[in-house]
Amino acid sequence: MTAVVFLVLLVLGAPIGIILCIAALAFISSSGNDILLSSFGLQMFEALNNFGLLAIPLFILIGELMNGAGITQRLIRLAAAFVGSLKGGLAYVNLVANMMVASILGSATAQIAMMTQVMVPEMEKDGYPRDFSTAVTAFGGLLGPIIPPSIVFVVYAVLAQVAVRDMLVAGILPGLMLSGLFMGTIALLGYRYNYPRGPSLSWRERFAALWGALPMLLIPAIIIGTILGGFGSPTEAAALGALCAALLGLFFTKTLKFSDFGPILLRTGISSSLVLFLVAAAGVFSWVLIFGEVPQTVAVWIQSVATTPVTFMLLVLVILLMVGTVIDGIPGLIMVVPILLPIATDVYGINPIHFGVVVSINLILGLLSPPVGIGLYVAAGVAKISPIAVFRASLPFFAVTLVALVILALFPQISLAFL
Structure with a gap:
């Protein structure tokens, strides 16, 4: 009954939070354990009774303040000054600017909407196809939830009961690796389709662009430096970042x-x-799933298919890729982590931080995958182009993201290097 209610509501397009609550109530009703109803509200409250969750509104606040302070435009000018003269220069500018914005914003959908509005018209004016311009911007936005700060990683840390700091730090190398793979893809496509170069600036002009954007770079430096240096929690780092963004917007x-x-x-x-x-x-x-012994049932099936940690991780990649095509990042994370995490850690001995990085990136990819992919529709809507055309143009980036996921799944040292 619970599965039927869940699937029907999902097909009808109900909000995933409502679906989870109604599915939990359906399980309680079908199991006959009405006494569980008395703990329903308490379990919801306990899920939010976590200091780390304060980082979420603060990271969102940083993004709002950054938009109001005009920080994005200065970061784009800085990226253009150093990589704009390469073949396919504006595509590099788009990606590098996305990297810098990702280190402040931490939200893929907001980043995709903002950067599509700014970058696609500029790239199209310079001779780039609109579908390619939109695809680069959309996959650049994929870096938002990976490079710290990351709302998705904060949510995973709370669900998995691991340190928020460790999850954010674990995203640094994977984010840089993915950025490098995207740059390599742009280089190959740039030579294949002979994309234009931007103007070459003098070092004086480059220094001027750096000087104009230098105060903006304080925000990610404060956030990441506070976390890595152990000077404060991610929540405190986010508060300092928000204060810095507000002061820059008001007085700089x-x-x-x-x-x-x-x-x-x-x-x-x-x-x-x-x-x-x-x-x-x-x-x-999650409380209902555990009470119904769902993780134990799934574990028995998975153990019959995957005999080693490597085969388990590869199986998870396939499962989550399918889940990600119909359910977006955070809702997907909320659904699969309570089921798969105990199996990964208890049965296969996989580090929960490493597992979290792979699972999170895998589900984030769903933001840009049909048929649901909200990030794909946001980018296409802002650029006024068909989502299918954007997805076709983004296939090279989709492919290298899958390669990155396999590498991360097989080599946990990449995620755990700074821990």
Whole structure:
């Protein structure tokens, strides 16, 4: 009954948080354990009773303040000054700017929408096909939830009960590796289709662009430096980053006014409540899964198919790739982690941080995969182009992301290098 209710609501397009709560209630009703209803609200509250979750609204606030402070444009000019003169220069600018924005924003969908609006018209004006321009921007946005800060990694850390700091740090090398693979793809496509070069700037002009963007680079430096240096928790680092973004917008770029803070805080509150409600729903759904011994049942089946940690990880990649095509990142994470994590750690001895990096990136890829892929539709909608055309143009980037996932699954040292 629980599975039927879940699938029907999913097909009808109900919000995933509501689906999880109703499915949990359906299980309680079908099992006859009505006494569990008295703990339903308590389980939702307990899921949110975690200091690490405070980082989520603060990271969202940083993104809102960054938009209001005009930080993105300065980072794009900095990227153009150093990589714009390469063949396919604006594609490199797009990717490098996405990397820098990712180290501040931490949200793929917001990043894709913002960067598509800025970069696609510029690339098209310079002679790049619109579908390729949109594909580069969309997959550049994929770096948002990987390079710290990352809301997806924070949610995983809470679900898996591991340190938020460790999850964020574990995303550094995978994010850089994926960026390198994307750059290699752009280089090959640039020579294949003879994409144009941008103007070559003098070192004086490059230094001027660096000087103009230097204060903006303080934000990721403060966030990552505070976490890596052990000077504060990710939540405290996010608070410092938000303060820094606000001060830059008010007194450096002067594009942010005190009257803007009301709407910014309102948008932050709405976005945060959506994510946190998902986490609360995940808490009660996980509680029901454990009570119904679902992880144990799945473990028996997986052990009959996967005999080693390597085959288990490869099986997980296939399963999550299918899950990611119909369910987006955080909801997918909330659904699969309570089931697969105990199997990964208890049966196969896989490090939960390493498992979290692979699972998170795998599900994030679903943001850009048909038929649901919200990131794909956001990019296509902003660029006014067919989502199928964007997906076709993005296939080379999709392929190298799959290669990166296999490498990360087979070599845990990449994720665990800084721990």
